[in-house]
Each structure stands twice: as C-alpha cells, then as structure tokens.
Amino acid sequence: xxxxxxxxxxxxxxxxxxxxxxxxxxxxxxxxxxxxxxxxxxxxxxxxxxxxxxxxxxxxxxxxxxxxxxxxxxxxxxxxxxxxxxxxxxxxxxxxxxxxxxxxxxxxxxxxxxxxxxxxxxxxxxxxxxxxxxxxxxxxxxxxxxxxxxxxxxxxxxxxxxxxxxxxxxxxxxxxxxxxxxxxxxxxxxxxxxxxxxxxxxxxxxxxxxxxxxxxxxxxxxxxxxxxxxxxxxxxxxxxxxxxxxxxxxxxxxxxxxxxxxxxxxxxxxxxxxxxxxxxxxxxxxxxxxxxxxxxxxxxxxxxxxxxxxxxxxxxxxxxxxxxxxxxxxxxxxxxxxxxxxxx
Amino acid sequence: xxxxxxxxxxxxxxxxxxxxxxxxxxxxxxxxxxxxxxxxxxxxxxxxxxxxxxxxxxxxxxxxxxxxxxxxxxxxxxxxxxxxxxxxxxxxxxxxxxxxxxxxxxxxxxxxxxxxxxxxxxxxxxxxxxxxxxxxxxxxxxxxxxxxxxxxxxxxxxxxxxxxxxxxxxxxxxxxxxxxxxxxxxxxxxxxxxxxxxxxxxxxxxxxxxxxxxxxxxxxxxxxxxxxxxxxxxxxxxxxxxxxxxxxxxxxxxxxxxxxxxxxxxxxxxxxxxxxxxxxxxxxxxxxxxxxxxxxxxxxxxxxxxxxxxxxxxxxxxxxxxxxxxxxxxxxxxxxxxxxxxxxxxxxxxxxxxxxxxxxxxxxxxxxxxxxxxxxxxxxxxxxxxxxxxxxxxxxxxxxxxxxxxxxxxxxxxxxxxxxxxxxxxxxxxxxxxxxxxxxxxxxxxxxxxxxxxxxxxxxxxx
Numbered sequence: 001x002x003x004x005x006x007x008x009x010x011x012x013x014x015x016x017x018x019x020x021x022x023x024x025x026x027x028x029x030x031x032x033x034x035x036x037x038x039x040x041x042x043x044x045x046x047x048x049x050x051x052x053x054x055x056x057x058x059x060x061x062x063x064x065x066x067x068x069x070x071x072x073x074x075x076x077x078x079x080x081x082x083x084x085x086x087x088x089x090x091x092x093x094x095x096x097x098x099x100x101x102x103x104x105x106x107x108x109x110x111x112x113x114x115x116x117x118x119x120x121x122x123x124x125x126x127x128x129x130x131x132x133x134x135x136x137x138x139x140x141x142x143x144x145x146x147x148x149x150x151x152x153x154x155x156x157x158x159x160x161x162x163x164x165x166x167x168x169x170x171x172x173x174x175x176x177x178x179x180x181x182x183x184x185x186x187x188x189x190x191x192x193x194x195x196x197x198x199x200x201x202x203x204x205x206x207x208x209x210x211x212x213x214x215x216x217x218x219x220x221x222x223x224x225x226x227x228x229x230x231x232x233x234x235x236x237x238x239x240x241x242x243x244x245x246x247x248x249x250x251x252x253x254x255x256x257x258x259x260x261x262x263x264x265x266x267x268x269x270x271x272x273x274x275x276x277x278x279x280x281x282x283x284x285x286x287x288x289x290x291x292x293x294x295x296x297x298x299x300x301x302x303x304x305x306x307x308x309x310x311x312x313x314x315x316x317x318x319x320x321x322x323x324x325x326x327x328x329x330x331x332x333x334x335x336x337x338x339x340x341x342x343x344x
Numbered sequence: 345x346x347x348x349x350x351x352x353x354x355x356x357x358x359x360x361x362x363x364x365x366x367x368x369x370x371x372x373x374x375x376x377x378x379x380x381x382x383x384x385x386x387x388x389x390x391x392x393x394x395x396x397x398x399x400x401x402x403x404x405x406x407x408x409x410x411x412x413x414x415x416x417x418x419x420x421x422x423x424x425x426x427x428x429x430x431x432x433x434x435x436x437x438x439x440x441x442x443x444x445x446x447x448x449x450x451x452x453x454x455x456x457x458x459x460x461x462x463x464x465x466x467x468x469x470x471x472x473x474x475x476x477x478x479x480x481x482x483x484x485x486x487x488x489x490x491x492x493x494x495x496x497x498x499x500x501x502x503x504x505x506x507x508x509x510x511x512x513x514x515x516x517x518x519x520x521x522x523x524x525x526x527x528x529x530x531x532x533x534x535x536x537x538x539x540x541x542x543x544x545x546x547x548x549x550x551x552x553x554x555x556x557x558x559x560x561x562x563x564x565x566x567x568x569x570x571x572x573x574x575x576x577x578x579x580x581x582x583x584x585x586x587x588x589x590x591x592x593x594x595x596x597x598x599x600x601x602x603x604x605x606x607x608x609x610x611x612x613x614x615x616x617x618x619x620x621x622x623x624x625x626x627x628x629x630x631x632x633x634x635x636x637x638x639x640x641x642x643x644x645x646x647x648x649x650x651x652x653x654x655x656x657x658x659x660x661x662x663x664x665x666x667x668x669x670x671x672x673x674x675x676x677x678x679x680x681x682x683x684x685x686x687x688x689x690x691x692x693x694x695x696x697x698x699x700x701x702x703x704x705x706x707x708x709x710x711x712x713x714x715x716x717x718x719x720x721x722x723x724x725x726x727x728x729x730x731x732x733x734x735x736x737x738x739x740x741x742x743x744x745x746x747x748x749x750x751x752x753x754x755x756x757x758x759x760x761x762x763x764x765x766x767x768x769x770x771x772x773x774x775x776x777x778x779x780x781x782x783x784x785x786x787x788x789x790x791x792x793x794x795x796x797x798x799x800x801x802x803x804x805x806x807x
Contacts, residue, residue: 139688168398171729172688172792177399184404 067111074104117242121249124239124309127152131310134182137175146182149309153186153238161185179310187310190236191318197236198300199323201229203330206293210286210334218292226296230303237307253302286331293331297323358472365802366474366622368657368673371629372553372649373480376681376723378441380629381450381477382429383723384798385413386789388454388473394787397795402456402806409455409468416451416474418618424450424477433724433789437749438781445562447619449476456806471805476619481548481558484649485612486620486656488556493601494588497576500556503648507641508552512543515575524579524588524597533573533599540575551638554649557607571611574603616656622671625801626657632680632698636759636774643763647701654705659714675804676709676716677797678702684722684792685776686756687740688729691720693759700762717800722792726779744779752777 082097084090127148134145146165155162165185169178205225209218230250234241241249297320305317358364371377387395388411397403416423425448429441452473461467488496509516518539522532541560548555559566566572577600580588591597630650635643660672680698683691695718699706709716727744730753743753756776782790 168396168404170396170792172683172691173399174688174691177793177796181398181404 071104071108114242114244117240117245120240121245128309134179135176139174142175142178146178152309183310194233194236194304195318197232198297199326202293202296203327205296206289206327206331207334209292210289222292226299229300233303234307239307252306256302286335290331293327364472365624368623368626370626371480375629375631377477377629378444380723381475382426382441383789383791383794385426387794390788399796400799401803407457411452411454414451414453416449422448424448433781434784438783444477444479447478459807479562481561484556485558486616487652488608488612493604494580498581500576501578508547511546515539515543522596524577525591525595527594528596528599537573537575551642553646571603571606574600623673624671625675626673627677627679627801629679629681630698631682633682633685633776637776640769651704659709659712676714677719677800679719679721679797682722683720684725684727686759687742689740690759693761694720696761697759719793719797721794721797723794724781725790725792726781747778747780
C-alpha cells in the first residue's frame with residue numbers, strides 16, 4: 001500500500017491536490033434521476049423471542065428421526081416375525097410378536113401425543129405473539145383476535161364472560177380498547193383463580209416441608225408439588241402440557257427466573273431480608289418451609305406471566321410481595337399451634 | 345359574589361382532601377361543548393345502570409354508583425340547561441341542543457366505591473365535579489388579557505389575507521380615512537365599530553374561528569355600549585410607542601385604547617377570574633371535520649386560535665398548596681368531536697390530524713410535563729357503523745338521518761393524517777355530511793369514547 005509521506009515543516013499544499021478519490025458522496029452530489037434505488041434499510045421486524053417467549057425454537061430433528069426410525073423398523077421386524085410365526089405355526093412367537101407390536105403402538109401414540117402437545121404450545125406462543133400486536137390492530141382484526149383467544153381459553157359462545165365482553169364491545173373500539181375489555185372480561189377471572197392457586201399451593205408446600213421429617217422426602221415433595229402447580233396454571237390459561245412441552249416451559253421459566261428475574265430479585269432484596277428475619281423467628285424447619293414457599297410462589301408467578309395469552313399491562317403483573325404475607329401467616333399459625341401443643 | 349363562610353370553608357376542606365375537581369370544557373363555538381356536558385351528566389347519572397361506560401375502570405368494575413346534580417357554588421349564575429338539552433334530544437324529530445348564549449354552571453356529586461377501602465373503612469365515597477358552560481365565542485377574549493391595544497391592533501391588522509380579508513372589506517374602507525391623531529367623533533367610531541362587528545359576524549358565518557373580541561359576536565346586555573365600540577387601527581402600524589403616547593387624550597387612538605383597556609379590565613378579566621382561573625382538569629374539544637369541510641384557510645385559522653387560547657391556562661403539577669390556593673391544570677384531554685361522522689377505522693387518522701393541528705401547544709405541555717391524551721369522541725352518537733358489500737368489496741359505511749330528515753347510508757370518506765397541501769384543496773375538498781341525533785330508546789345517550797375520556801379526566805380520583 002502506498003502511504004504518502006508525512007508532510008515536512010513548511011510544506012505547502014496546492015488547493016487542487018486535495019482531491020481525494022474517496023467513495024463517499026460529496027455534499028450536494030446529484031445522481032441520475034432514473035438510477036434504480038431501493039428503500040433504505042428498515043430495521044428488522046422486532047423478534048420478541050428471548051425475553052419472555054414461551055418456547056425457544058430448538059429443533060432436535062436427529063432425535064426425532066431416531067425415534068421414528070426405531071419405531072418403524074421395530075414394527076417392520078415384528079411384523080415379519082409375526083408373519084413367519086403364523087406360517088410356521090409357532091403360536092408362542094406370534095403372541096410375543098403381537099405383544100411387541102402393541103407396545104410399539106403405545107410408544108408411537110405417546111410420541112404423537114407429545115408432538116401434538118408441543119404443537120399446542122407453539123400455537124399458544126403464536127397466539128401470544130399475535131395478541132401482542134392487539135393495541136395497534138384495527139377494530140376488525142381485534143375482534144378476530146378476541147375470537148381466537150376465546151377458543152384458546154376454551155370458552156363457549158354463550159359463556160357469560162364472553163357475552164359480557166360482547167355486550168361491552170362497540171364497533172368503534174380499537175385494538176387497545178378491545179385489549180382492556182378482554183383483560184377485564186376474559187382474563188381477570190382466570191388471573192384471580194391463578195393467584196388463588198399459586199397462593200394456596202405454595203403455602204401448602206411450605207407447610208409440608210416444614211412438617212416433613214426427611215430431606216429426601218422434601219425434595220420429592222417440592223418437585224412434585226411445583227410441577228403440579230405449573231400444570232394447573234397452564235391449564236387455567238388454556239394450555240395442556242405434555243412431557244416435552246412441560247420440560248420446555250420449565251426451561252423457559254427457570255431461564256426467566258435466573259436472568260430476567262435477577263433485577264426484580266435485587267429490587268426485592270430488602271423485603272427478602274425482612275422475611276428471612278421473620279423466618280429467623282420461626283424454627284429452622286419452618287424457615288425452610290418459608291424459603292420453599294417463596295420459591296414456589298416465584299415459580300408460579302413466572303409461569304403465570306409466561307402462560308397468560310395477553311401480556312400483563314405494565315405494573316399490573318402480580319408480585320411475590322403480594323403473596324408473602326399470606327405465606328407468613330400460614331406458617332405463623334402452624335408455629336403457634338406447634339408451641340401451644342408443646343407447652344401443654 | 346360573596347359566599348357564606350361555612351360554605352367556603354367546606355369547599356376548601358374538600359379541595360384539600362382532593363375530593364373536588366373543576367373540569368374545564370374548552371372549545372370554540374360549535375365544537376360541541378353543550379352536547380359534551382349534556383352527555384357527561386347523562387352518562388354519570390345512568391352509571392351503574394344502563395350507561396355503557398366500559399372503558400372507564402371504575403364503571404367496568406361496577407364501583408361507580410352514579411351521580412346527582414347538586415346545588416351549585418355561585419347562586420348568581422344560571423344552572424346548566426340540562427333538562428332543556430335533553431328535551432331537544434327527546435323531541436320528535438330529535439334535534440341538537442340550542443347553542444349556548446350565556447354562562448351556566450353545574451355541580452355533580454359522584455358516588456363510588458373505592459377499589460381498596462381506606463383506613464376508615466367507609467363503603468362509598470363521593471367526588472364533586474364542577475362543570476360550566478359558556479359561549480365559545482367569548483373564549484377567544486382570554487388571550488386579550490396579555491396584550492395592549494397597539495400590539496393587538498397590529499396583530500389583528502396583519503392576520504387575514506384572502507377570503508378573510510374580503511369579509512372585512514367594508515370595515516377596511518371605513519377605517520381607511522381615520523387618522524389616529526385626529527379628535528374622536530363618537531358617531532363615526534360607532535359606525536366603524538359596527539362595520540367591524542359585521543365583518544366578524546360574516547367571518548363566523550363563513551366558518552372562521554380566530555375572531556376577537558368575542559362579545560362583538562354575542563354582546564348580551566352590553567349591546568350598544570361604548571365599550572363595544574372599538575376596533576384595530578391599521579393607521580398606527582407606522583407609529584412607534586413614543587409617538588403613540590404623545591397623541592392627545594381626545595384623539596381617536598387614545599379613545600380606542602381606553603375602550604380596549606376597559607373591555608380588558610372590566611369584561612374579560614372578571615370572566616377569567618370568576619370562571620377560568622381555578623381548573624384542575626381540562627378537555628379541549630375541536631370540531632376537526634367542520635374545519636376540514638370549510639377549507640385550508642379556516643383550518644389554519646382554527647389552529648392559530650387554539651394555540652393562542654391554550655396559552656391562557658395555567659398548567660403544571662399539583663400539590664396540596666397549589667390545589668388550595670392556585671389551582672392548575674394537571675391533566676389534559678384533547679378531543680376531536682363528532683367522531684361519529686366518520687367510519688370507525690378513520691378514528692386513528694382523526695387523532696393524528698388533531699395532534700398535527702395542536703402540535704405547538706402540545707410541545708409546551710410536554711415541556712411543562714403535563715400528561716395529555718388525544719381522543720376521537722362523539723359525546724352523543726348520531727350514526728351507526730355498518731359494513732356493506734360494494735362492488736365485491738367489504739366497505740364500511742355509516743347509517744343515520746340527515747339534518748332535514750332523510751335517511752342516509754354513506755361512506756363519508758377518508759380523513760387525512762396531516763393537513764393536505766394546497767393543490768389537494770384545489771382539486772377536491774372534504775364534504776363530511778351532518779347528521780341529526782337518533783331517537784333515544786330510553787336509557788343513556790349513545791356515545792363514542794366518552795367513557796375513555798372520562799376515565800382519563802377523572803378516573804384517577806375514583807380509585
């Protein structure tokens with residue numbers, strides 16, 4: 001590369017020598033009017049995945065091919081065995097073949113059901129994404145989206161909540177207004193039920209942990225109760241979970257709790273310390289129960305936030321702080337009864 | 345007018361507890377103030393029963409119990425003619441309420457259940473809402489308070505070219521020979537002032553909005569008084585302030601300036617002091633469709649009038665002290681009225697156009713950190729939104745009744761998102777037809793988005 005030498009002191013430049021053939025257009029440069037031009041780069045459409053998408057696309061085609069191939073080949077081989085056995089009159093082998101075929105059919109059905117439920121999860125996610133555009137939607141599209149939400153929530157045409165929504169809706173309501181109405185008429189009852197569920201199940205788990213004698217039992221108990229809670233929450237919002245979809249959702253929830261929830265955790269640290277102080281006044285076991293209960297409440301609320309078809313309006317998402325008091329009261333009651341019986 | 349001390353103390357207490365709101369319903373003439381107030385009273389009266397106020401949180405949650413008209417604050421001011429307006433709407437055939445010709449007041453007591461019961465655990469609470477109605481023509485006098493006669497005169501002489509100037513041709517002719525320094529001739533001044541008032545009236549008929557002074561259009565009991573016999577003097581444009589001050593006291597200029605000052609101090613200032621100073625919330629109503637129908641010159645005229653007007657109000661955050669002693673407007677709604685005269689999918693465009701029209705005042709409000717929201721609303725809905733299949737396409741239409749009683753089913757056309765250029769006006773204008781109110785079938789008046797506007801204006805006090 002030909003680098004020009006540094007100018008010596010006292011070097012004079014001629015004005016014309018400045019012409020630097022740079023590719024930058026000069027100010028005021030004119031181009032031929034018929035030069036083909038295309039639209040300036042538009043920002044890519046915002047992919048709303050990551051932060052709080054239900055599922056993160058991760059195809060395991062290899063695993064799927066392996067399972068389908070295994071099932072297919074197994075069926076073929078067993079079929080052949082069955083055929084040979086029926087020709088040879090070997091009834092025992094034929095019966096074993098039948099049994100094997102039955103087992104394969106069951107496995108295949110399970111696989112299909114899993115795939116079906118995964119699809120449901122994906123559909124649910126698609127509906128969530130579609131509903132995110134609701135505030136900008138025109139009155140016509142908004143009504144279409146509302147209908148989709150009704151089907152997803154499993155409401156009938158003559159469900160009182162749906163009828164309440166239809167009565168409140170007017171033809172001039174735009175997307176944002178339809179969203180407010182849907183929030184109130186279709187989702188608020190579910191939200192209330194979800195909150196009750198989270199509160200009840202997390203405090204039950206807390207009490208179970210507080211009274212259970214064995215750590216091993218605790219672990220099993222916590223896992224079982226929390227999975228059941230996630231299942232029931234999802235069913236409330238019209239989402240049926242299979243094994244794989246549950247794993248996927250759980251991964252999303254844990255991911256959220258670990259990363260997206262970190263800032264929230266920091267914000268609530270003060271309250272957290274306070275509640276641990278309170279827990280310090282309980283026995284060690286009850287303190288453990290409190291911690292587990294809080295974890296359960298957090299898990300439940302995160303799941304609720306992920307599974308709710310309409311994203312919560314800003315500042316209206318339920319917070320753990322709202323549930324803490326109930327949890328504390330439950331444990332407190334248990335503790336006082338405990339000491340009462342002991343003193344007696 | 346003095347009020348009993350106990351009454352004032354009670355009001356002060358209510359304001360201190362923030363249980364009293366004064367809502368300014370601002371709008372030029374024919375922007376739909378009376379219809380807005382009538383519908384507001386009607387909706388709140390029927391709240392919790394037949395009124396559909398679904399976009400109002402308190403009403404949707406069933407916490408709004410209703411409202412009642414109360415004895416008003418100032419016994420010297422007529423009561424808002426709600427019953428007369430309702431009678432007009434219920435007549436056969438129904439008609440729009442009569443335009444306002446004077447000031448009237450109304451006090452509403454709203455009862456509601458708080459979302460979370462307070463410490464005292466009272467089941468219901470009450471909010472007092474003070475409203476008042478006035479002729480929109482008088483509103484444009486408020487900017488006069490900050491002006492002096494030479495400044496006003498120069499401003500008035502410079503506004504208006506084209507069609508507007510043509511309407512004032514008679515006055516210009518009459519005022520042309522008037523020497524500012526010459527001795528005033530009462531009869532001649534009265535004649536020129538009459539020409540000026542004629543020009544204003546003609547301009548109002550032609551759809552212009554920026555018309556000062558407002559009492560010339562609707563003088564009330566002041567008709568014929570010398571205080572209404574002044575006008576801008578184009579002859580003083582070339583003179584500076586010192587030369588003007590040197591003119592003798594009997595000169596045309598000094599006489600007109602005296603009258604202007606009297607008008608300002610004894611007519612506009614009491615109007616402002618008694619009614620406009622103490623507002624907490626404001627809604628600005630704008631008849632955008634009427635302005636579009638009238639053409640580009642009137643549209644700019646409206647924009648100028650509104651931005652001048654909004655400088656007369658006090659905006660800012662509220663605190664306990666300001667609430668008690670120097671109330672300010674801390675929340676504002678701007679609304680394009682008569683939204684029922686266009687099809688629903690045009691509403692966002694109507695809002696965009698409104699924001700474009702009020703761009704300058706909105707910047708000031710943003711600077712003062714006052715929350716503003718724009719709405720497209722119809723206080724009393726006169727049409728139904730329908731769809732028809734036209735040439736194989738699904739087309740939105742409106743169904744209603746024209747002013748002369750003929751049934752209409754029509755597509756009123758598109759609202760532009762911003763003011764179109766002059767060549768567009770030359771090619772084609774807008775023609776949004778007017779509708780008359782539909783007969784009421786009992787219950788509350790139908791409306792568009794009045795509930796959303798109410799929620800924005802008073803919803804935070806109904807929590």
